[in-house]
Amino acid sequence: MKWSEICIHTTNEAVEPVSNILHEAGASGVVIEDPQDMEKERRTGFGELYDLDPEDYPTEGVYVKAYLPVNSFLSETIDEIKQSVNNLAAYDIQLGNNEVTLSEVDEEDWANEWKKYYKPVKISDKVTIIPTWEDYQPVSSDEVIIEMDPGMAFGTGTHPTTVLSIQAIERFIKKGDHVLDVGAGSGILSVASVLLGASSVSAFDLDDIAVKSTENNAKLNRVDDRITSRQNDLLRGVDETADLIVSNILAEIIVSFTEDAHHLLKKGGYFITSGIIQGKKEDVKQNLNQAGFEIIEVNQMEDWISIIAKK
Numbered sequence: 604m605k606w607s608e609i610c611i612h613t614t615n616e617a618v619e620p621v622s623n624i625l626h627e628a629g630a631s632g633v634v635i636e637d638p639q640d641m642e643k644e645r646r647t648g649f650g651e652l653y654d655l656d657p658e659d660y661p662t663e664g665v666y667v668k669a670y671l672p673v674n675s676f677l678s679e680t681i682d683e684i685k686q687s688v689n690n691l692a693a694y695d696i697q698l699g700n701n702e703v704t705l706s707e708v709d710e711e712d713w714a715n716e717w718k719k720y721y722k723p724v725k726i727s728d729k730v731t732i733i734p735t736w737e738d739y740q741p742v743s744s745d746e747v748i749i750e751m752d753p754g755m756a757f758g759t760g761t762h763p764t765t766v767l768s769i770q771a772i773e774r775f776i777k778k779g780d781h782v783l784d785v786g787a788g789s790g791i792l793s794v795a796s797v798l799l800g801a802s803s804v805s806a807f808d809l810d811d812i813a814v815k816s817t818e819n820n821a822k823l824n825r826v827d828d829r830i831t832s833r834q835n836d837l838l839r840g841v842d843e844t845a846d847l848i849v850s851n852i853l854a855e856i857i858v859s860f861t862e863d864a865h866h867l868l869k870k871g872g873y874f875i876t877s878g879i880i881q882g883k884k885e886d887v888k889q890n891l892n893q894a895g896f897e898i899i900e901v902n903q904m905e906d907w908i909s910i911i912a913k914k
């Protein structure tokens with residue numbers, strides 16, 4: 604399949620809204636090339652992280668790249684993306700160069716492009732995510748290692764919203780729990796749940812690429828007997844009760860199914876929500892309270908918020 608790479612040269616400040624616009628436009632993966640991050644990552648303990656020519660990344664601003672399938676809607680989608688990015692200026696978000704370039708890539712190139720930027724991620728003292736193609740030596744014998752090949756689905760473990768979700772799972776999951784993963788993407792939170800003690804997980808995503816990616820990653824981590832992945836709109840029609848529900852989705856989507864989550868959770872169960880931007884934190888907290896939840900914790904990484912609620 605042919606893919607179109609859209610590359611937006613923007614500012615640090617605009618990375619998150621621009622990435623959101625690209626995700627909403629149907630891009631499954633977003634690659635952020637930020638020279639500051641690259642400097643930061645080089646200092647981590649994972650050895651040689653980036654084998655990149657300095658010409659490949661900007662010295663000023665940030666490149667946000669995403670991949671869209673080449674189909675008859677492509678030019679409309681690109682116009683909508685450009686329009687939405689331009690609209691950010693109305694919210695006083697600096698857009699820098701705001702240069703948009705397009706190029707066509709083969710699926711194979713897309714996969715390789717992605718891999719250049721995806722390296723081991725230390726989530727906590729206990730949990731490390733490693734891309735399946737990396738040779739990684741565990742630091743300790745009780746380290747939990749999650750192998751990932753996200754393909755086109757969201758969820759490499761590098762995004763703060765995913766990191767916050769896994770850190771919360773690590774703290775709140777109990778041995779033998781049944782978990783619902785709403786918006787599973789690559790299945791990273793489902794796999795993390797099992798490796799951290801869950802006995803079973805039902806993973807849901809609207810996107811069939813994500814459903815397959817979850818199945819693949821469950822196999823890769825040898826926990827496919829514990830994870831069921833299927834296409835579903837949030838928790839619509841789901842009738843299985845759970846000990847823990849995790850969802851890393853946007854605030855607007857979380858508030859649309861807090862009542863369903865409350866209904867399906869057992870008493871004392873946890874609802875881990877992530878993907879919430881600062882400005883929406885109070886709305887989500889209020890909505891969770893209204894649905895009958897008690898807010899247990901609010902955590903933050905960069906500009907992202909995760910809220911843990913208990914039934």
Ligand SMILES: C[S@@+](CC[C@H](N)C(=O)[O-])C[C@H]1O[C@@H](n2cnc3c(N)ncnc32)[C@H](O)[C@@H]1O
Binds near residue numbers: 759785786835878
């Ligand atoms: C931000 S990604 C999270 C992926 C992964 N769970 C993680 O934490 O890295 C959100 C996922 O939610 C899915 N999604 C969006 N709307 C949905 C809906 N209404 N029902 C189910 N999944 C949805 C998207 O396809 C995407 O895979």
